[in-house]
Amino acid sequence: MRQPLEKLRGFLLFQSQGLTSKASSKLVLNSAAFQDHITRSLLHPHFLLSDPFLRGKRKAPRRRVEEERGLQTQDQPEEREYVLYSAPPTLTLAQKWGLVASPAGRITEDEWTRVKARSVRQGDSAQPCAICREEFCLQPQVLLSCSHVFHRACLQAFERFSGRRCCPMCRKEQYETRVIHDAARLFRHQCATRIQACWRGYLARKRYRKLRQSVWPKDKRLRRKFFEAKLQELNDSFVQYCHTDTEAFLTDINRSLSSSRRVFQQLERKHVSEPQESDWDRIQSQVVQRGVWDCPICLTALCSLSLPTEADASSHQQRRRTVLLSCSHLFHQLCLEAFEAFSTESRPSCPLCRSAYHKKLI
Known part of the structure; x- marks a missing residue:
């Protein structure tokens, strides 16, 4: 690129030799300097003046090795x-002469x-x-x-x-x-923030799921679904356990029921005592207040607890006698004796409340 400029400068100098004026020669040199500056910086750095149509072929610019200010070492x-x-x-x-x-x-x-x-x-x-x-x-x-x-x-x-x-x-x-x-x-800061947000969201969702499994919601519809799910879990576990060993499961249930029944019977025998006359009056008043006059065993009418009149005295012998238990329940004497004979326990319990009793004919 420098050769065409040197030729142009030499040609202008040759043409200016015939001139006697210093101004004309200076003008020619300044024009060449400006043309050099425009060609190199303002128009395009890769135009060639040898091309008559100024269609300079573009040269790949030299990639200078970029140096760093100071010494850049691997230890830094x-x-x-x-x-x-x-x-x-x-x-x-033009820049050297101070024109630009x-x-x-x-x-x-x-x-x-x-x-x-x-x-x-x-x-x-x-x-x-x-x-x-x-x-x-x-x-x-x-x-x-x-x-x-x-x-x-x-x-x-x-x-x-x-x-x-x-x-x-x-x-x-x-x-x-x-x-x-x-x-x-x-x-890096955004990535760390996103990771922390994801982790906190995971912990919050995990804690929420655990709370939903243990605390029922306040809404009526959601609370119903909650208990339905709990009942379904119990049913599934029961079915799964029964599927493995049904006989052993039922045997355990019978054993636990029999042990519980024995414990309750022992407690009743220990604490139940013979009622006094005043206690019988109180028990009889409870029966009168309840107003139930049918035998729970045969489901037929019982005799009234009120004092018999002279008209009822003749038919009193023909009626079945009634038994009052200490638990305030009434039965026919024959029905209760048949129940006691049918029972296998040493001390039968009340057919209604299953508690130990003392009885009194009325």
């Missing part, structure tokens, strides 16, 4: 932020701090990459001196295909690049 932590830079671009002839301002020097660490603070205020690291529109996650991230943030690979691809160093958003040229890790830290 990965979260360290550092500035990436390549060799500074060569100055054009030279590029600004590299920004200082304080300026980088202000640039990063502006990027944090804008929340660029929390937004997707402006080039690929994907989240940063743990991929390498770079911050430009214009406070815009991109994927490092996306920015390199943009520079490679555009052929110039120009910010994809604000079009600022000759920017500086700094490797940062804000998006990676934010992504």
Whole structure:
């Protein structure tokens, strides 16, 4: 690219030899310098003047080895932020002569701090990459001196295909690049928050299921379903147990019932005593208040407990005698004796309440 410019400069110098005016020669040189600067920086860095139609064939730009400010060793932590830079671009002839301002020097660490603070205020690291529109996650991230943030690979691809160093958003040229890790830290924090939320939700659901199994709800319909489920569980366990050994299960039930019955009989024999005359009067008053005048065994009428009149005295002998028990139940004497003869226990219990008794003819 330098050869066509040198030829053009030589041609202009040759043409200006015939001129005696210094102004004309200076004008020619300044024009060549401006044309060189426009061709190299403003129009396109890869146009060739040898092409008559200015359709320069695009050359693949040399990828200079990016060096880090300071020495980056493997012993240093990965979260360290550092500035990436390549060799500074060569100055054009117009910049060397002062016709065009030279590029600004590299920004200082304080300026980088202000640039990063502006990027944090804008929340660029929390937004997707402006080039690929994907989240940063743990991929390498770079911050430009214009406070815009991109994927490092996306920015390199943009520079490679555009052929110039120009910010994809604000079009600022000759920017500086700094490797940062804000998006990676934010992504790790979000992942930890999601993991904690999932774990807490799992514990809450587990605790809720356990409470639902032990505490019935207040709603009537839900409470009915709760008890139906509990009853179904009991039935299932009963059926499962019976399916294994029915005979043993029924034998255990009979054994427990017989032992319970013996215990109750012993307690009744121990505490039941012979009622006194006053106790019989009280028991008889309870019978009168109850108003039941049928024998529970034969289901026929009993004689009245009121005092017999002279008309009833003749027929009293023909009636079946009534027995009053200490538990305030009435029976025909013959019916109760038949029940006692039928019973296999040493001391029969009341046919109604199953309690030990003393009896009295009335």
